[in-house]
Amino acid sequence: MERVLLTGLMKLELPVRSICICDGGFVRWNGDTYRADDEDFGIIVGFQALTEGTGDEAPAGVLQMAPPSTAAAALLSTPGYQGARLRLWVAEIHEITGTVIGEPDLMADWQVDSTRLRIGRGTRILEIGCVTRGQRLMLNNDGNALSSAYHRALHPGEAGLDNATGLTTDVAWGTASRPRGTAGA
Secondary structure, three states: OOOOOEEEEEEOOOOOEEEEEOOEEEEEEEEEEEOOEEOOOOOEEEEEEEOOOOOOOEEEEEEEEEOOHHHHHHHOOHHHHHEEEEEEEEEEEOOOOOOEEEEEEEEEEEEEEEEEEEOOOEEEEEEEEEEHHHHHHHOOOOOOOOHHHHHHHHOOOOOOOOOOOOOOOOOOOOOOOOOOOOOOO
């Protein structure tokens, strides 16, 4: 009788490198090596399950890591890492060969939202708040702004709006006239 082992795999894709962690030993899969701990960022100590969102609230979850130092926690909390992709899988492992059987089941495809460092007596836990990648669909996009800063963002070096003060207009930038409603039903 052949036995199959289960393992959890986590891949956090930071702009500078990926962190690949599993829940014990090491596993090679899909060109990456997942280890029980990351030499720079520590180990996973737990996670809170993804909660369902309602209305305009996105589903969210929290991954808890034990970084080896406060500096490592600060590095993981770098603002540029917000939005980094974090995926969790459950994989079946062949007991004798240690290879992944088939394709692991993707359990979460999140993006990093925020971090919170909790320090206690003899403990240092970095909570990484994550939301689903679909949250981007809920972002407000109010359109372009008729301002010097926005104009320079589109046309660097162009100073045409620098001295324009007191601009008040109800016309959206880029339209010929304000929207009109229909009269009658």
